Amino acid sequence: MIFSFDLLINAIVSGILIGGFYAAVTSGVSLSFGILDIVNIAHPAFIILGSYVAYAANSSLGVDPILASIVAMPAFYVLGAVVYQVYYTSFEKRGQESLRGLAFFFGLLFITEVSLVLYFGVDYRYVDARYIGPSWHFGILEIPLRILVPCLVSLLLMAVLQLFLTRTFVGRAIMAVAQDQLALRLMAVDPIRIKRIAFGISIATASLAGAFLIIIQPVEPSVGREYIGRVFAICVLGGMGSLPGTVIAAMLLGIVESLTSTFYGPSWAPAVSFGFLLLTLAVRPAGLLGR
Amino acid sequence: MRTPIFFLIWLAIGAAVFAVSLAIGNDYIFFAGYVVMQYVVLSTAWNILGGYCGYVNFGSAAFFALGAYSTVAIYKLITENDFYRMPMPVLMLIGGMVSGVVGLGMGYLTLRLRGAFFAIATLALAVVLQTLVVNWDFVGGSRGAYIIRPEQIWPIGNYVRYLFLIMMLLAVIALTIARLIEHSRLGYGFASIRDDELAAEASGVPTLRLKLIATTISGALMGMAGAPFPYYIGYLQPSSTFGLDYAVNSIAMPLIGGTTSWTGPLIGALLLGSLQQIATVTISSAVNLLIVGCVLVIFVIVAPNGIVGLVHTYLQRKPDDFVGRRHVEADVAGKVP
């Protein structure tokens, strides 16, 4: 273990930046699990799907990956709406969401991942963009742009989502549907439609998050699995649906992971996020800014 | 039917299957059959916690791998240098105990959580355990571990055939345990937890204790299934041993077969296991998993009670109803006037 101040500072900063990215990755789960109580463990698979969409657009058309993913968001929204409709009709309506709903998403996770393997193969894929490669230097700080840019756009995404949830009618209806469906109905709002919209948005964020991912690191289909623990850990720690909480929790996790990786080696990194999750569940299931 | 008779019948069936396989003589049957029997054990074990109690465990791979790695540890400790080769049944017992204890521990940590949180916690635990093993150089770490499989063993002869026989015996034991539970007070207790844990508590059912029993038995059986694996495969790697493939299969098989009794996991494992063995050889292992995923999703949507449920409906009997566990605290909070 070589300890140096340089290393420490850079690890922390790197952790914060990655944390910003993790927040975007988790935002979808904050919506689906934190607010709607749907355990979509297939979310990371949709993110990887987003990565590959960005990759395909980037490698064949030379389009910037983030731009490509934004264009793809409507399609992901529709995908999310369809998935929710199936989930609702088959499970939520019948009251069987605990076992069978979980199994359903588990199956989706596999189908998505394996389909990607069959179509793209197991090689790591990269994207090309002007901000991948160069780093900014501030004294002892070295900030790779490929991490900074996704972090900034991600924080922008979080801000937009938060505004949406708190200032628009649909957004507030989404917050309300988790708490009181009957009240919504009495206001002539169809809770199922609201949930469908929310889930659609959740999957749409995956498109963008996928672009971030493939900018930050090379991607192959099974990369999604390491994110299952991360997203749920951050979601729970961040208070289940509180977006500001998600950002804080994400950065915390990012810092801890970064420090562990730098000083103990990357092979311990997966244990960090999952260990975090267990700790949170055991100690404070309501999270940091719990609801 | 009394349970001892049940056990003897299936023992006889197993012996018959073994005899037929010996007669056919093709070694491939034993290799493939071992895997199918292994899945019978895994899905039966999973179902004890998942189907009977309603608690979804995503970490089956961890218990399986713990059994495998305890065998590796013992191997490295005493067998590698030709000291003494521990008999397989003993290894299985040890693997079972290790996984059983871990199952108990996991239960203490996680069983107070709502259903969904419990499921995620099991996934988390599996990854933590995997990371621990990957960083433990004694058992090979990420490089993996080699186990030298003996050629012959008395009286069966070929060691792989011996492994197949052992695994089949374990499958019969697992089925018997499942059936024993089903027809006992424990089985009723499990069902009450699955249907409504709050009401079960109010009815005097010690829910936490029963859930711990379920996780321990489930984990122990999975560990016993994992113990012979290093000898079967010869080279053990953490990434594949802890793979999600085991998790998805041990969930898919009972869900497809039917979760309310011992027959479901058996049918699911036999069908899906054989299908996968054929697919892996003829097509590819990736398509294999795609099939599992698709069949799982289709069945879960279309036939929630699995094949057993379909058969019941076809025979016009009342299909076993299965209503998912309701979230405990949320329901209570919902009752606050």
Next chain:
Amino acid sequence: MTPTANGLLEVDNLGKRFGGFVALENISLSVAAGERLGLIGPNGSGKSTLVNCICGTLRNEFGSVRFAGQKLDGLDAHERTHRGLARSFQLPRPFASLSLADNIRIPLLYTVVMRRGRHHTPREVEQRCAALLHEVGLGDKARRLPRDLTQVEMRKLELARAMASEPKLLIADEAMAGLTHSEIEDILALLLRLNEQGVTIILIEHIMTAVMSFSRRLIVLVSGRKIADGAPDDVMRNPEVERAYLGQ
């Protein structure tokens, strides 16, 4: 009325919050063995929360509960049931995948059968299940599933399930909602019979005729506080009760 030290059930300064919402505040009451207590109050007054705290389904933050002289604090719900406390749920919670007989069998197996000094054969258990179902008028539906029942029949099943553990104290939480007049009479007769056999009963109800005729004592809960405790006629004349409890 100050709580006596030797009631079967003693609730002492019980308080329960949900976040910022105070559901129960300073609830003290005492129930003597063999008593027939009525617990009434408007919707949202905390009756079910009180039941949940007494029975262990919820943990109260303040105060304590004693049953048969022993403190119940910290005990899980199932342990309280073993001590002789039973309750029916306001919204029926049957075991949906099990037959009615099995619904009754579970509390039987886990309470009565587990008590030392008595040995029960499977046949005895089976007969007891049938007898209990018969008492509530569900005798011919023993093999059916709860989803085949009407709401009313589900309430009866709830009651039968609570009775199965042979409790010393039974809390009936709105067991009569939606019943016809004669069905209410049946349930009241059943509860009276239980009481004559020595079971203490706490009846939580909105149906005033039933409560008035059944209860020897009445407790009124409003917004989480106890505002009256005494003989039914006295309580109903209490102006605070009249004010708080509008209508039936």
